[in-house]
Amino acid sequence: MRSSGEVSRPLDDVFAHVDANRELFVGRLADWVRRPSVSATGQGMPEAAGYARDLVAAAGLEAAVIDTPGWPLVLGHRAGPPGAATVLVYGHYDVQPPDPVEAWTSPPFEPEVRDGRLYGRGGADNKGQHLAQLLAVESLLATRGQLPCTIKVLLDGEEEIGSPNLAAFADRHREQLAADLVVWSDGPVDPAGGWRLVFGVRGIASFELRAKGANRSLHSGNWGGVVPNPLWTLVHLLASMKDDQGRIVVDGFHDDVRPLGPAEQEALRRLPVDLEAVKADLGLEELDAPVGRGFAERLAAWPTLTINGLHGGYGGQGTQTVLPAEAVAKCDVRLVHAQRAADVYAKLEAHVERHAPGVELVRQGSMEPSRTPLDSPFTAPIAAGMAAAQGADPLLVPVLGGSLPLHVFTGVLGLPTFGVPFGNPDQANHAPDENLDLHRFHTGVKTAAAVLAHLGAAGGDDR
Numbered sequence: 243m244r245s246s247g248e249v250s251r252p253l254d255d256v257f258a259h260v261d262a263n264r265e266l267f268v269g270r271l272a273d274w275v276r277r278p279s280v281s282a283t284g285q286g287m288p289e290a291a292g293y294a295r296d297l298v299a300a301a302g303l304e305a306a307v308i309d310t311p312g313w314p315l316v317l318g319h320r321a322g323p324p325g326a327a328t329v330l331v332y333g334h335y336d337v338q339p340p341d342p343v344e345a346w347t348s349p350p351f352e353p354e355v356r357d358g359r360l361y362g363r364g365g366a367d368n369k370g371q372h373l374a375q376l377l378a379v380e381s382l383l384a385t386r387g388q389l390p391c392t393i394k395v396l397l398d399g400e401e402e403i404g405s406p407n408l409a410a411f412a413d414r415h416r417e418q419l420a421a422d423l424v425v426w427s428d429g430p431v432d433p434a435g436g437w438r439l440v441f442g443v444r445g446i447a448s449f450e451l452r453a454k455g456a457n458r459s460l461h462s463g464n465w466g467g468v469v470p471n472p473l474w475t476l477v478h479l480l481a482s483m484k485d486d487q488g489r490i491v492v493d494g495f496h497d498d499v500r501p502l503g504p505a506e507q508e509a510l511r512r513l514p515v516d517l518e519a520v521k522a523d524l525g526l527e528e529l530d531a532p533v534g535r536g537f538a539e540r541l542a543a544w545p546t547l548t549i550n551g552l553h554g555g556y557g558g559q560g561t562q563t564v565l566p567a568e569a570v571a572k573c574d575v576r577l578v579h580a581q582r583a584a585d586v587y588a589k590l591e592a593h594v595e596r597h598a599p600g601v602e603l604v605r606q607g608s609m610e611p612s613r614t615p616l617d618s619p620f621t622a623p624i625a626a627g628m629a630a631a632q633g634a635d636p637l638l639v640p641v642l643g644g645s646l647p648l649h650v651f652t653g654v655l656g657l658p659t660f661g662v663p664f665g666n667p668d669q670a671n672h673a674p675d676e677n678l679d680l681h682r683f684h685t686g687v688k689t690a691a692a693v694l695a696h697l698g699a700a701g702g703d704d705r
């Protein structure tokens with residue numbers, strides 16, 4: 243393997259091409275955002291899959307729409323020089339529903355540029371970000387006539403609904419997806435504005451706890467003290483799962499939690515976090531228990547148990563002296579490496595069985611955590627490519643607090659997987675007035691091109 247310092251040519255020609263095509267690229271982004279692709283409702287989906295295939299083809303790749311039991315995937319492929327790395331680029335062409343539409347300044351599917359940002363649903367999440375990857379391929383081909391690496395592209399049509407068919411597809415198409423590494427661009431840069439290179443995500447396991455009392459709601463005076471109250475049942479059950487020091491005390495819950503290595507811990511220490519500003523912004527005096535645990539470490543290295551909502555009985559104005567018939571707690575667990583959703587569900591079920599046998603635990607959606615080690619041989623060339631385009635070394639983020647279906651790549655396919663987000667921190671993804679900072683978009687095209695160039699120079703055969 244040659245070192246990443248040996249990128250044979252500077253990237254001035256590619257960067258100049260991107261600069262010269264700024265307006266054209268923004269127009270391409272606006273055309274893409276103008277096409278609804280709401281996986282949750284189906285709005286525009288079949289047409290959007292065809293359009294995504296055309297975008298992949300326009301970038302210079304062989305492209306195809308692949309059916310799944312849900313919304314289709316779009317695949318692309320173009321061979322690079324023999325011996326060069328094969329990079330699988332992952333993105334998603336579906337978007338969140340635009341509701342509430344009336345809260346948008348301009349309509350969600352009529353993209354508008356204001357103050358250097360393009361506003362529209364999907365502009366940041368994820369059309370602008372995978373389009374930047376495709377425009378990088380196109381720009382490399384336009385300036386150099388060939389790619390530095392072999393490129394494969396996989397655009398998911400179901401990311402916003404949890405990618406329910408992605409793992410099975412990857413499992414059945416290993417040959418087609420064979421690569422040396424995966425690169426994805428989604429989500430924001432660091433909240434303070436620094437570009438970041440992301441190595442992992444937490445997973446998630448959502449569930450409901452359902453408690454039942456009598457077969458109907460009752461008068462709290464006539465029946466209180468006689469008939470059990472399902473809300474109290476849930477309150478006691480929930481209190482038995484996490485203590486007042488913030489420790490999750492479900493038996494075996496932490497069995498598979500693997501601590502971060504020294505490189506990961508060092509990277510966490512370098513992340514800029516202004517704790518006082520965070521607390522002021524949130525109107526908080528203190529962070530959650532346990533005290534003394536670092537901010538970045540909490541989000542990266544520790545699982546959580548969150549009560550999303552607790553419902554039952556009367557919640558209206560004034561009083562209603564009711565003894566409710568049923569109660570529901572909606573909860574999620576954020577999983578960390580190397581926990582598995584099925585195992586954590588089983589441990590939660592055993593806990594419920596022991597502490598509140600009448601309560602039903604209903605499993606809902608889950609996603610496994612994913613972690614790529616910081617000392618991967620691809621880290622240096624990717625970071626060097628980012629620095630070449632962005633003018634500064636990226637922040638290294640061992641694990642993001644949120645969840646993405648990256649276990650499909652690290653777990654099912656066994657590939658190191660790297661996130662290179664281009665979105666501004668205030669992109670309002672999933673919310674009204676979603677927007678992408680166009681300077682980030684253009685720098686994103688350059689970044690994606692530079693990363694491929696540096697990966698190409700680093701080679702792929704000998705890994």
Ligand SMILES: [Zn+2]
Binds near residue numbers: 338367402672
């Ligand atoms: Zn999203």
